[in-house]
Amino acid sequence: MIKVKLVRSWIGCKPKQRKVLDALGLRKIRCEKSFEDNAAIRGMIAEVKHLVEVSE
Incomplete structure (x- = not known):
């Protein structure tokens, strides 16, 4: 299992990166x-x- 934590704001990101965050459920x-x-x-x-910050 991988734990993913959103640690920085998505404001100013490219649209593709925003879609990835949505798909991961990190809002x-x-x-x-x-x-x-x-x-x-x-x-x-x-x-x-x-x-993001990743821990295993």
């Missing part, structure tokens, strides 16, 4: 979600790595 700062560890989730995290 507010300090919002945290858990996901299965797979390539799709890793790719989404890579798109917004400057906005």
Whole structure:
């Protein structure tokens, strides 16, 4: 399981990055979600790595 936490605001992000955050369910700062560890989730995290904090 991977825990992803939004630590920076999405204001000023590119639209694609905003869609990724919505798909991950991260809508507010300090919002945290858990996901299965797979390539799709890793790719989404890579798109917004400057906005999130990842723990395993």
